[in-house]
Structure formats: C-alpha cells, structure tokens
Amino acid sequence: MMPIAPFSIDTRTIRPGDIFVALDGTKQKGYAFLAEAFQKGAALALCASHYRDEVSEALRPRVRFVGDPALEMANWASEHRSQFNKPVIGVVGSVGKTSTKQFLAYLLSKKKKVLATTGNLNNQLGLPLMLSRLNQAHDLAILEMGADHVGDLARLVRIAEPDKALLTPIAAEHLLGFGSLSGVYDGELEILQSPRLNTLVTVSGDPELDRRLSSSGWRGKIIRVGFSEAADIVLSGLRTENGKTFFEIQKQSVMLPTEASFLALNAGLAAAMAVEAGMSWAEIGGEWQPEMPKGRFAIRKIARDITVIDDTYNSSPKAFSAALEALSRMKFSGKRIVFSDMLELGSESARLHEALAEDIARSGVNAAWAFGPETRRTIEWLNRNSSVLDSRWFPDAESLARDLIQLVQSGDGILFKGSR
Structure with missing residues (x-):
C-alpha cells in the first residue's frame, strides 16, 4: 500500500491526515498512543502484529498490523520514491x-x-x-x-x-x-x-x-x-x-x-x-543568506566585550581542526577554547585526543580549558609540551563553568567546541 500522507512517529507533532507509525520506545509501547494519534487526526496507523490483542476493537479497522512497523515504513517510503x-x-x-x-x-x-x-x-x-x-x-x-x-x-x-x-x-x-x-x-x-x-x-x-x-x-x-x-x-x-x-x-x-x-x-x-x-x-x-544549523560557529557578543563562538553542533578531529583554523583568522585580545570529549572514536580515542593537543598548540590560542575523561589526555599533553598555553582540565562542566567566569578577560574570543 502506498502512503497517502506523511508519516509521523510522534503524537506530539502529528497532523491531521498523517500516517502514525507506532514504534516502541525505551519506556513506552507504541500501540499505547494509537487512540491519541487518531484523536489528533491520523488517517491510518502501522502497528506491530503482536500487539493486535492490546488494541481496542474500535481502533483496529484503521490500524495496519505488520511484522515490523519501522521496516514497513521504509518499504512504503521506497515504493513512494519509485513513483x-x-x-x-x-x-x-x-x-x-x-x-x-x-x-x-x-x-x-x-x-x-x-x-x-x-x-x-x-x-x-x-x-x-x-x-x-x-x-x-x-x-x-x-x-x-x-x-x-x-x-x-x-x-x-x-x-x-x-x-x-x-x-x-x-x-x-x-x-x-x-x-x-x-x-x-x-x-x-x-x-x-x-x-x-x-x-x-x-x-x-x-x-x-x-x-x-x-x-x-x-x-x-x-x-x-x-x-x-x-x-x-x-x-x-x-x-x-x-x-x-x-x-x-x-x-x-x-x-x-x-x-x-x-x-x-x-x-x-x-x-x-x-x-x-x-x-x-x-x-x-x-x-548568500542560508539558514544555518544551530551551534555551527554561531557568534555573539556578551558582556565585557567578550565574543562567544558556539561550535557545538558536532565534534570530531577534522571538525575541531577546521574550527581552530577559522579561529586563527579572527582578531581578539585573547583566544580561548572550551571543549569536551570527542565521542565514538573507539580504540583510536586516546591517540586522536593527543593529536588534538598538537593542533591546539599550533593554533595560536592562549588558553585551552576542558572537561571529560578523554580530554584529560589533551590537557596533559599541552601541559608537558607547551609553556605558553594556559591549559586546564576540570572534572565536570559545572566546575569549569564556575572558574570560567573568573578566567575570561575583556576582549576575549572564546570558542566552545563540543557535540550536541
């Protein structure tokens, strides 16, 4: 069957005429939201077959029971694209x-x-x-x-x-x-x-x-x-x-x-x-005037002529290096970076966090402040190998934030690098 309207997997944002796909979450079963979906105007719903007995008879005529609702949604989408x-x-x-x-x-x-x-x-x-x-x-x-x-x-x-x-x-x-x-x-x-x-x-x-x-x-x-x-x-x-x-x-x-x-x-x-x-x-x-993703090198001035650069959309070695290069082109009284762990790097995490330290040392920043278990390697490398950088590691974001207020100075540019 071809989808006749957009799919929805969230009753909070469902619109009249949508097809509701009842997916199980970590705490809730998808079928439990069927009544709400239809109340909000869903035209049809996909639900796992093993929940058939849990769905009221009044709702069943508008429910397509399938083996795997997510797979069925993908199959319908593929067929729709073919048209x-x-x-x-x-x-x-x-x-x-x-x-x-x-x-x-x-x-x-x-x-x-x-x-x-x-x-x-x-x-x-x-x-x-x-x-x-x-x-x-x-x-x-x-x-x-x-x-x-x-x-x-x-x-x-x-x-x-x-x-x-x-x-x-x-x-x-x-x-x-x-x-x-x-x-x-x-x-x-x-x-x-x-x-x-x-x-x-x-x-x-x-x-x-x-x-x-x-x-x-x-x-x-x-x-x-x-x-x-x-x-x-x-x-x-x-x-x-x-x-x-x-x-x-x-x-x-x-x-x-x-x-x-x-x-x-x-x-x-x-x-x-x-x-x-x-x-x-x-x-x-x-x-060009495109709409840019939030947290993608977004710049704003705050008190004391301090510039905050929010680059927390995503963090990886290449993305971090690119952000440092962009910061190097900017003019501030002092250049500081605040960052946390780069995630999902597997067995390469230790090596890549130490390599990050070398990028930071070459970038011309005045200070590097970080929290997270992996960034400890980065800061330790900087403390061993760079005498000009103010490099500090904090056990958590809260302790870093408390000190940050005292550490920044008027005219600073602060790059926040992390991942949403």
Whole structure:
C-alpha cells in the first residue's frame, strides 16, 4: 500500500491526515498512543502484529498490523520514491553534511520547489519520514543520509535511490561503529550502490578517496571541488572580514554570512551540485543568506566585550581542526577554547585526543580549558609540551563553568567546541 500522507512517529507533532507509525520506545509501547494519534487526526496507523490483542476493537479497522512497523515504513517510503521521476540528491560524508545540505537547498530554492531534510531526519527512521513528505509539486529532493556503521548507508540508498550525490570530506568519525578510518571509507562509498546514481560531487585532494573511486567500477560523472589547481572546480581568494567569509568560484564572488572560513568548501560543493541541477554559475555569485544549523560557529557578543563562538553542533578531529583554523583568522585580545570529549572514536580515542593537543598548540590560542575523561589526555599533553598555553582540565562542566567566569578577560574570543 502506498502512503497517502506523511508519516509521523510522534503524537506530539502529528497532523491531521498523517500516517502514525507506532514504534516502541525505551519506556513506552507504541500501540499505547494509537487512540491519541487518531484523536489528533491520523488517517491510518502501522502497528506491530503482536500487539493486535492490546488494541481496542474500535481502533483496529484503521490500524495496519505488520511484522515490523519501522521496516514497513521504509518499504512504503521506497515504493513512494519509485513513483517520483524528478531528481533526488543524496548528501553523505563524515563532516559538513548538514551545512552543505543547507547551502544547496538555499541555492536551488531560488528557482525550484525543494524538499530538503529537516533537523536530524537522516537515519533509518528519519529518511522514510522525509521521503513520505515528497510529492509531485516538488521539483527535487535533497536528502541528508547519515551512517555510523558499515551497511547503514547501503540500507538508506536502497530506500532513496539518489540520482546524484554530494560527498563531503571523509574523516575519522564514528570509529566506534565503523571500526577504523578504512571502515568509514567503506561505509560512505556505499552511496555508489544507488542504481540511479549518475553524478558524484566530492572534494579534491584525498588520494585514498581517488584510489577507491578509481577501483570501484562505478562509471558515473565525478566532479572534484577544492582549493587545489588539480580540482575540477577551483575555489580561491578565501578571506574573512567583518563577520563574513569571501571566496571565488568559477569567476563568481561569493559572500557567506559567517566567519567560519571552513564552510567555504561546503559552499563550493553545494555550488557545483546546484549547477549540475540546473543553475548557472552567474546565479551562484553574490551574498548568500542560508539558514544555518544551530551551534555551527554561531557568534555573539556578551558582556565585557567578550565574543562567544558556539561550535557545538558536532565534534570530531577534522571538525575541531577546521574550527581552530577559522579561529586563527579572527582578531581578539585573547583566544580561548572550551571543549569536551570527542565521542565514538573507539580504540583510536586516546591517540586522536593527543593529536588534538598538537593542533591546539599550533593554533595560536592562549588558553585551552576542558572537561571529560578523554580530554584529560589533551590537557596533559599541552601541559608537558607547551609553556605558553594556559591549559586546564576540570572534572565536570559545572566546575569549569564556575572558574570560567573568573578566567575570561575583556576582549576575549572564546570558542566552545563540543557535540550536541
């Protein structure tokens, strides 16, 4: 059966006409919310068959009992996507997926009706929820697709079957699930399994990625974007000024509303894909005003002329390094960083937290203050090897916060780096 309306898995946000999927939570059984879902206007519900006897006879006519409601939702979403004969663009990679997706949606929405992933609906549950919102009024869909184990992306690809894909940088992230950096490459390149895929936009300057693409047997169009002259689409003239980031691409000048200079690469990837999707390069240039994810290098002034930089959307070695590089371009009386553990790094966690210390020491910051068991290694390395940094480790966030008020000074810029 085809979904006739968007899916919902939460009665707090369900809308009239939605299809309610009764999933079990850690504390509650999904079937317990069927009555509420119908009271709020659900047209139909999917529920696990083994709960049939728990559902009142009055509700049963509007309930489809299935073996696995989540799997059934995915199957319906896949069938629904197969009826959609317009482009579906998948956004994958280790870092920068959300901001790149936001840039791409901003550009393409100027001329087209776009369905783009909202929030964190990029996994085994979120992707079917997004696809169920797709209809023939849309000109295309931009679907963020996340993974933290080998095989995750392959399952999403079978549901969405993207025609084009945008692959952001691959880096050490979710190593607890992927097992190794090699596993990350294996997982992210499952995007090539889409039978419809004809175009891949990705970064230049990654020899391992180039080697794997060359040996993959995939013969679609590959467009590489980067700051090297070896790239197919070259970015140049990167600078930050007055809270903005500027760069050039294909003879077009672009201005981003942020001092997060590392986002220029994400913007370049989005621009290249937008042109593949029908825009001209002349339409790419100018001042961009996309909606940015919360906690993505958000800057605000507080008392005593102190600048707070909130970069707590996500934390990984590559994302941390990029944030430090952006901070190095900014001008403050003092540059401080406050951070916590980078998570899901598995057996590589100790090594990567010590490597982070080396990045911090080279970045030109004046102080590094951290909490969390893994960051203790980072601070200990800094205390052993850097005499100019004020490096302090705290047992918890509360004790750090108490001291932070006394440690910061007027004119400081403070980068908060963590993961939501």
